[in-house]
Amino acid sequence: MAEYLGVRVDVASNDPEHREFLEHAGQGRFVLQQCRDCGRLRYPIGNACPFCRSLQWWWEAVSGRGTIYSYQIVAHGIHPAFRTITPYPVVLVELDEQRGVPGEHDGLRVLGMLVDEHGRPEDEERTGIGLRVQVDFADLGDGLALPRFRLSSETPEHPVWRFDDRQGQRP
Numbered sequence: 001m002a003e004y005l006g007v008r009v010d011v012a013s014n015d016p017e018h019r020e021f022l023e024h025a026g027q028g029r030f031v032l033q034q035c036r037d038c039g040r041l042r043y044p045i046g047n048a049c050p051f052c053r054s055l056q057w058w059w060e061a062v063s064g065r066g067t068i069y070s071y072q073i074v075a076h077g078i079h080p081a082f083r084t085i086t087p088y089p090v091v092l093v094e095l096d097e098q099r100g101v102p103g104e105h106d107g108l109r110v111l112g113m114l115v116d117e118h119g120r121p122e123d124e125e126r127t128g129i130g131l132r133v134q135v136d137f138a139d140l141g142d143g144l145a146l147p148r149f150r151l152s153s154e155t156p157e158h159p160v161w162r163f164d165d166r167q168g169q170r171p
C-alpha cells in the first residue's frame, strides 16, 4: 500500500496519467507529458495539450533541474497528517527545459515541496526565489514516489528574493 505521512495514497483507476507519473518517479525518473503534435512539454498532468489541444502525448524524461520561480510557506496543514511537518515550503520551479516558451515570460513550471538533504521540509530562511534546485523523490511504497525538490549546490540564478515577514514588506 502506498502512503504519505502515514496516510494511504489512492490513485483513481480512471486516472492512469497520475499513476504512471508516480510510477516513473518510483523508478527514479522525473517525467512530464510531451505533445506528439507540437512537441511541447507540459505541467500539470492532463489529457489534452494546452497549446494545440492534441490528445497524443508520451512521457519524456526531464532533468529535474531548475530555479525557484515562486514559493509559499504552508503554515496550516491541508490534512491533519501534515501538522507534523508544518511549516513547510512549496516551491514553483521553472525547469531548465523549455524556458521562454511559448512566450518570453513563460516557462515549464512545476510544483513540489522543498526538502533538505534528510527529506525534511527545508527551512524558510533557506528558501527563496532565484535559488537553484534539483528533483528529489519521496518514496510512497508500492513502487510509487512523489517528485519534490531540494536545493542544489549551483549558484543562484539572480539575487535571491525572500519575503521578510519581520519587516512586513515586500521589496
Ligand SMILES: [Zn+2]
Binding pocket: 035, 036, 037, 038, 039, 040, 049, 050, 051, 052, 053, 054
Ligand atoms: Zn501540442
